[in-house]
Amino acid sequence: MIPSKNWVNFVLHQAIDHPPGTEMVYSCGSSHLLSAILHRSTGIDTVVFANKHLFTPLGITDYKWNHDAQGLAIGGFGLTMKTVDMLKIGAVYVNKGRWKSKQLIPLCWIEESTSPKVRVNDTTSYAYHWWHTTFDNQLGKIFLASGHEGQYIIVAPDYQLVTVFTSSIKDDANRPFIYFKEYLLPYIINQ
Secondary structure: OOOOOOHHHHHHOOOOOOOOOOOOOOOHHHHHHHHHHHHHHHOOOHHHHHHHHHHHHHOOOOEEEOEOOOOOEOOOOOEEEOHHHHHHHHHHHHOOOEEOOEEOOOHHHHHHHHOOOEEOOOOEEEOOOOEEEOOOHHHOOEEEEEEOOOEEEEEEHHHOEEEEEOOOOOOOOOHHHHHHHHHHHHHHHOO
16 A cells, blocks of 8 residues: 555555455555545545644644645554653543543544444454453453554543553564553552
């Protein structure tokens, strides 16, 4: 996709390996299509939309969002921001869409977007750009956003906990999540 001149056309012309809804296959290209759909349906760039409706209300000003060769904001990767700003996004989700005294994201969208949609394995499902994991029925709902080389926003609403990892782990990008699961979460549960 990256070397192609038109990422949207490239994604739309890919063969479908499995019937829709039968297999989980993560695709940054599918996320890029969402950016194209948002841009086309609103008439404004995805970055401008995010800045107006999410970043500015959260006070997120220092970020970089890359664009494809057509000038479309990349939907599947290419957004960098400060750790504290990632924490703000997690805080909005742990607070059911509220930031300070304002409802930034509708509660129904928070619930819909983080509820499991496609089962990946016995403990992991995928929602709308959030991974949903189940360690143990007693732990409650835990969902996370996962980025390149170990970037994580982990949200545990039952504990009012948001954990953010920023890293550049090339050999095992799952390591921060393993740290969360094996060290931080047991500590929180036992308090």
